[in-house]
Amino acid sequence: MKKIVVTGSIAFDYLMSFPGHFNEVIMPEQLQNISLSFLVDSMVKQRGGVAANIAYTLALLGGRPTIMATAGQDFTEYRIWLEAQGVDTSALVTIDNVFTASFFVTTDLDQNQIASFYTGAMAFAKDLTFKEYAPDAALAIISPNDPQAMQSHIRECKALGIPYIYDPSQQTIRLSGEELYEGINGCYLLAINNYEFHLIQERTGLDKSGILDLVDVLLITSGAEGSELIADGQSWHIPAVPPVEIIEPTGAGDAFRGGLLRGMELGLPWPVAGRMGALASTHVLENIGTQNHYFTAEDFVNRYREHFDDEGALDILITSLVAN
Numbered sequence: 001m002k003k004i005v006v007t008g009s010i011a012f013d014y015l016m017s018f019p020g021h022f023n024e025v026i027m028p029e030q031l032q033n034i035s036l037s038f039l040v041d042s043m044v045k046q047r048g049g050v051a052a053n054i055a056y057t058l059a060l061l062g063g064r065p066t067i068m069a070t071a072g073q074d075f076t077e078y079r080i081w082l083e084a085q086g087v088d089t090s091a092l093v094t095i096d097n098v099f100t101a102s103f104f105v106t107t108d109l110d111q112n113q114i115a116s117f118y119t120g121a122m123a124f125a126k127d128l129t130f131k132e133y134a135p136d137a138a139l140a141i142i143s144p145n146d147p148q149a150m151q152s153h154i155r156e157c158k159a160l161g162i163p164y165i166y167d168p169s170q171q172t173i174r175l176s177g178e179e180l181y182e183g184i185n186g187c188y189l190l191a192i193n194n195y196e197f198h199l200i201q202e203r204t205g206l207d208k209s210g211i212l213d214l215v216d217v218l219l220i221t222s223g224a225e226g227s228e229l230i231a232d233g234q235s236w237h238i239p240a241v242p243p244v245e246i247i248e249p250t251g252a253g254d255a256f257r258g259g260l261l262r263g264m265e266l267g268l269p270w271p272v273a274g275r276m277g278a279l280a281s282t283h284v285l286e287n288i289g290t291q292n293h294y295f296t297a298e299d300f301v302n303r304y305r306e307h308f309d310d311e312g313a314l315d316i317l318i319t320s321l322v323a324n
Helices: 028-033 048-059 076-084 119-129 147-160 169-173 177-184 194-204 208-212 252-265 269-283 297-309 316-324
Strands: 004-007 011-015 044-050 065-073 092-094 101-107 113-118 139-142 164-168 189-193 217-221 227-231 232-239
Touching: 004 048, 004 147, 044 048, 044 208, 048 065, 048 252, 065 076, 065 119, 076 092, 101 119, 119 147, 139 147, 139 252, 147 177, 164 217, 169 189, 169 194, 177 194, 189 194, 189 252, 194 208, 194 217, 217 252, 227 269, 232 269, 252 269, 269 297, 297 316
Parallel strands: 004 065, 004 139, 011 101, 065 092, 139 164, 164 189, 189 217
Antiparallel strands: 011 044, 101 113, 217 227, 227 232
């Protein structure tokens, strides 16, 4: 596989902690009149955005992903940092006089989250094309982005014959059944969590077998309960890797995609690639921020082998990282 192009949001994350439980202050019978303000006891600003999060973990594992996305006038230091991690930013366009998109999320003691997202420069992502910015793409991932950009990228991938991973994630709730069907129909891999899976079924009218008729590979993540990975007519349960301590969950799903993508890039068996995703996801849970986890190849492989038997398959990961 030559070039993996990651599309999606570039953002700054503002992560806040609420020292209580949302279910104790949100009254279901008053949802039509809801007006709440949460006093948080901490806030940190982090580099984020789904595209950058996926690319960071993929690069950490020895890949050289290209991000095709838009960022704002405040992005200079972030770009320098991404390039230093091994991410190709040549298809990342800066929009003058607009700020980079921003994600504001509050997490309670149960790891439940309430969030909002400021679009900013992401609104210009619909103007980017693979033909102009990434003509040599071998695989694309279409992750949460400006909705028009997502649909445009889907159509262009189909027109150019670029296999793509469809990862609607946070945008699932905003997309219509027709838009979701268009993204699913013909995608190489559909990556969603369990809630999004049920929402997609409701909006498209497709059951699980109907979805599998439209995609080559299906990944359904379910947090601590693990994930289901279906490919080549087989289904594997991918267990979650227990974290030493859960610090903050934001970005765990993005890291899963990054780990899975690296396994795919190396041509590893599906269950091995899926478990790489699960382990990468756990590293994020153990840190504040979506791009603050770090490990060496040996660290990653050794921890993997504490939980799973790869039958030597991951030796290639160590070799690839040493070569880079």
